[in-house]
Every structure is written in C-alpha cells, then in structure tokens.
Amino acid sequence: MDLLPIxxxxxxxxxxxxxxVTAADTDRVRDLAPQMLATMYKAPGIGxxxxxxxxxxxxxxxxxxxxxxPDPIILVNPExxxxxxxxxxxxxxxxxxxxHYADVERPARVKVRFQDLTGAKREIEADALLATCxxxxxxxxxxxxxxxxxxxxxxxxxxxxxxxEARLRGNPA
Ligand code: K2U
Ligand code: ZN
Numbered sequence: 588m589d590l591l592p593i594x595x596x597x598x599x600x601x602x603x604x605x606x607x608v609t610a611a612d613t614d615r616v617r618d619l620a621p622q623m624l625a626t627m628y629k630a631p632g633i634g635x636x637x638x639x640x641x642x643x644x645x646x647x648x649x650x651x652x653x654x655x656x657p658d659p660i661i662l663v664n665p666e667x668x669x670x671x672x673x674x675x676x677x678x679x680x681x682x683x684x685x686x687h688y689a690d691v692e693r694p695a696r697v698k699v700r701f702q703d704l705t706g707a708k709r710e711i712e713a714d715a716l717l718a719t720c721x722x723x724x725x726x727x728x729x730x731x732x733x734x735x736x737x738x739x740x741x742x743x744x745x746x747x748x749x750x751x752e753a754r755l756r757g758n759p760a
Contacts, residue, residue, distance in 0.1 A: 596734075604729055615644075620646065638727055649717070649720050649721065664701060668699065670694035697721055
C-alpha cells in the first residue's frame with residue numbers, strides 16, 4: 588500500500604475548504620481511503636483528513652484502536668448535525684503540526700452524519716476521544732486547525748516555529 592506524504596503547516600492546502608465528494612469521485616475515494624488509513628497507522632495517528640495528504644475532498648479516516656484490533660471508520664462528506672451544550676477539554680495534537688500539543692475545549696458529545704464508501708448514509712453519536720477526533724477531522728475539511736482555538740499568543744508561537752522549520756527545509760510558506 589502506498590503511503591502518502593502528510594502536509595505540514597504552513598502548506599496553504601491545510602487552510603483550504605475541501606470539496607464535497609460526488610459520484611464522480613467514487614473510484615478515487617475508494618483508492619484514497621485505504622492509502623489514508625495506511626498513512627495514518629504508520630504516522631502513527633488515530634485520525635487523518637484528506638487535505639492533510641493534499642487531497643481537497645471531504646474525506647476523513649479514524650481508528651481509535653490502531654494497535655490492537657483495528658476498527659477503522661471511513662467518513663465521506665461528514666457533517667456535525669448536533670452537539671451538546673456541555674463542553675470538554677482534551678489535549679490535542681495534529682500530524683500536520685508535529686510536536687505541538689495543547690488543551691482544546693470542544694462540545695463533549697456530537698452527532699455526525701456521513702456516507703460510507705458504498706454511499707450508504709450513516710450516523711454516529713460520539714463522546715470522549717471519538718467526539719474530539721471527529722470534530723478535529725471535520726475541522727480539517729474546512730481548513731480549521733486545533734491551534735485556531737488557542738490564544739493568539741500560543742497560536743503565533745507555534746506558527747513561528749512551524750514557519751522557521753519550513754524555511755530550514757527549503758519550502759517557506
Ligand atoms: O488529524 C490529525 O492530525 C490526526 C490527529 C487526530 C487527533 C487529534 C487530537 C485528538 C485526537 C485525535 C492525530 O491522531 S494526533 C496524534 C494523537 C494520537 C492519539 C491521541 C491524540 C493525538
Ligand atoms: Zn490534525
């Protein structure tokens with residue numbers, strides 16, 4: 588299985604809004620999803636959104652138990668259709684911001700509607716880590732990163748470090 592390069596900030600594709608998947612994208616998404624899962628497991632991570640591998644389509648993959656019995660969720664055109672008023676704080680990281688972690692407050696529970704790879708409409712009600720991960724991945728489809736929920740001071744500190752690393756790699760923003 589080919590692994591895909593994971594984009595890192597400040598790549599502008601991480602800030603773009605991904606396009607809804609249509610029937611015309613079916614074959615491409617059927618090939619992409621397993622490659623995204625393989626890339627996520629190798630990273631390692633528990634979630635990955637298509638814009639993170641440079642594909643601006645509304646697709647994300649999640650597996651909260653990558654090590655023991657893999658139980659992947661492939662989400663096509665996911666949308667949050669309900670969220671609790673109760674909120675929860677959880678430390679987040681991001682494969683596109685390697686080495687940076689911070690506490691992020693989000694709704695504690697969400698209901699997400701999506702299509703699976705067959706096109707069947709599915710719905711998940713999630714709490715705890717799955718709720719965080721679903722919100723984190725769906726944010727990626729709208730060009731939103733977890734640092735956007737931090738103070739400007741913290742966000743800019745992280746962005747300065749990421750921009751410096753990009754310059755040293757020879758690919759400035
Ligand atoms: O989208 C990504 O960058 C993948 C994240 C998803 C994630 C972020 C925050 C909280 C839960 C999931 C990566 O999996 S970051 C690595 C990681 C692994 C386990 C728990 C938290 C973060
Ligand atoms: Zn992320």
